[in-house]
Amino acid sequence: MINTQKTKTPMPHQDAKLRINNFDEVALGYTVQQAQNEALRCLSCKNSPCTTGCPVNVDIKKFISQIVEGDFESAYQTIAKTNCLPAVCGRVCPQEIQCESKCVCGIKGQPVAIGRLERFVADWHAQRQTTQTSTCTKQKIAVVGSGPSGLACAGDLARLGYQVTVFEALHVLGGVLAYGIPQFRLPKEIVENEVENLKKLGVEFQTNVVIGKLFDVDELKNQGYSAIYLATGAGLPKFMNIPGEGLSGVYSANEYLTRINLMKAYLENSTTPILKGKKVCVVGGGNVAMDAARSALRMGSEVHVVYRRGEQELPARKEEIEHGKEEGLIFDFLTNPVKILGKDGFVVGMECVKMQLGQPDASGRRRPEEIPQSNFVIDCDLVIMALGTSPNPLLKNSTPNLQTDKWGCIVVDQNGQTSMENVYAGGDATTGSATVILAMSQGKLVAKSIDEKLKNQ
Ligand code: FAD
Ligand code: SF4
Numbered sequence: 001m002i003n004t005q006k007t008k009t010p011m012p013h014q015d016a017k018l019r020i021n022n023f024d025e026v027a028l029g030y031t032v033q034q035a036q037n038e039a040l041r042c043l044s045c046k047n048s049p050c051t052t053g054c055p056v057n058v059d060i061k062k063f064i065s066q067i068v069e070g071d072f073e074s075a076y077q078t079i080a081k082t083n084c085l086p087a088v089c090g091r092v093c094p095q096e097i098q099c100e101s102k103c104v105c106g107i108k109g110q111p112v113a114i115g116r117l118e119r120f121v122a123d124w125h126a127q128r129q130t131t132q133t134s135t136c137t138k139q140k141i142a143v144v145g146s147g148p149s150g151l152a153c154a155g156d157l158a159r160l161g162y163q164v165t166v167f168e169a170l171h172v173l174g175g176v177l178a179y180g181i182p183q184f185r186l187p188k189e190i191v192e193n194e195v196e197n198l199k200k201l202g203v204e205f206q207t208n209v210v211i212g213k214l215f216d217v218d219e220l221k222n223q224g225y226s227a228i229y230l231a232t233g234a235g236l237p238k239f240m241n242i243p244g245e246g247l248s249g250v251y252s253a254n255e256y257l258t259r260i261n262l263m264k265a266y267l268e269n270s271t272t273p274i275l276k277g278k279k280v281c282v283v284g285g286g287n288v289a290m291d292a293a294r295s296a297l298r299m300g301s302e303v304h305v306v307y308r309r310g311e312q313e314l315p316a317r318k319e320e321i322e323h324g325k326e327e328g329l330i331f332d333f334l335t336n337p338v339k340i341l342g343k344d345g346f347v348v349g350m351e352c353v354k355m356q357l358g359q360p361d362a363s364g365r366r367r368p369e370e371i372p373q374s375n376f377v378i379d380c381d382l383v384i385m386a387l388g389t390s391p392n393p394l395l396k397n398s399t400p401n402l403q404t405d406k407w408g409c410i411v412v413d414q415n416g417q418t419s420m421e422n423v424y425a426g427g428d429a430t431t432g433s434a435t436v437i438l439a440m441s442q443g444k445l446v447a448k449s450i451d452e453k454l455k456n457q
Contacts, residue, residue, distance in 0.1 A: 003040035006109030053102035090119025139226035147175020149427025150231035152443030212398035244340025249347030253386035277382025284386030
């Protein structure tokens with residue numbers, strides 16, 4: 001039996017009017033009936049085009065057919081073969097440009113809601129999971145950074161029997177999943193659950209340890225670690241270098257989101273200092289910009305998303321843009337800041353110019369060009385810069401033999417090996433800001449590379 005419905009089974013949501021007053025999860029997840037109804041839309045295409053769209057090649061056709069059969073645990077095991085963080089990926093992967101973009105149903109209607117089904121299966125499993133354990137007797141491995149890349153690598157190595165220690169600079173584990181992506185999109189319990197599972201597998205975690213400060217990569221080797229995986233992400237925010245960026249009331253999105261997510265500034269009794277702002281301008285159009293803007297809405301501000309290209313070019317996940325619109329974000333497209341205006345050291349406005357789109361640039365998107373003498377001022381008292389990030393130079397500066405490129409990204413070969421013997425790297429630290437699934441897939445690749453290398457030594 002096939003469900004011939006042309007559109008995705010709607011996802012239950014918290015009402016937009018209610019949710020802008022809280023940080024609870026927006027999308028509530030499919031029920032069993034909704035998941036099976038959606039799974040029945042899958043045509044079971046012979047060549048599984050959707051799987052080719054997934055960076056870790058989840059066997060999508062198989063897990064969807066297992067949902068139809070009501071065998072949700074087998075569906076979970078099918079996904080878990082290649083994806084160790086399905087509850088996260090089901091929520092944050094940009095499915096519309098990955099798996100769902102290849103779905104045949106998308107030609108004449110909407111694609112099958114693969115991400116929502118993945119989330120359903122992962123959540124179902126999480127409520128019933130049994131503890132997986134392993135015996136870790138092989139060599140000691142150090143993983144630096146506990147984001148999705150570090151966690152994926154640590155998990156695979158522990159399952160192979162290695163003694164893994166993850167060193168994390170912050171006091172909380174999970175990298176961007178913990179300090180960046182807000183609770184209303186990715187509840188922190190999901191990340192904590194993944195970390196707990198790794199602990200049960202035997203992975204040891206040390207928080208508040210900054211590698212490059214407390215001890216460096218060579219010292220880790222001297223402590224007996226046979227291989228080291230550097231998964232330190234890209235946490236250094238970029239600014240525009242325009243006048244006024246030093247005023248009080250200008251935040252990087254990373255700082256703003258860290259205060260809100262990690263330091264819980266959104267809680268009523270929180271002692272974390274944060275400027276709230278009556279009218280906030282968020283500069284940028286990616287996921288980070290949407291997260292900062294939707295967080296500012298929930299902090300009670302009127303929020304403008306200022307983006308130099310048009311709506312078509314917004315790089316954020318489609319679902320986040322739609323949710324942001326429903327919640328009342330105001331989009332100022334084809335607008336670029338040139339100066340932040342201040343009074344007595346505080347932000348009072350942002351001078352912008354209007355833009356128009358010219359020929360496509362290297363990214364394939366049409367290049368924004370300034371319209372002469374189109375300057376105007378947006379009155380605002382908070383500006384959040386969400387312009388992308390690059391790797392923190394701390395590791396590079398403390399590790400002279402570690403080769404990096406002109407953007408500060410660690411250079412690796414096809415196995416994830418750096419310029420240093422038995423030192424590997426992956427995730428945003430090697431690519432610059434990318435996606436959870438790519439960071440995770442590189443962590444898994446390096447786990448395989450380390451195992452191959454150590455087995456043969
Ligand atoms: P990270 O997640 O950055 O983790 C690196 C970890 O290393 C951090 O915990 C850091 O504290 C630690 N560390 C750094 N230096 C050291 C050191 N010297 N010693 C010890 N520890 C160190 N991607 C998506 O696919 N979908 C989305 O919807 C999405 N939304 C995003 C929203 C925001 C706000 C942000 C910031 C990013 C978003 N991304 C999204 C991108 C995605 O989160 C990243 O690509 C991914 O987290 C990278 O994983 P990673 O493990 O390489 O690094
Ligand atoms: Fe799609 Fe991401 Fe799941 Fe792959 S991991 S099937 S890209 S949602």
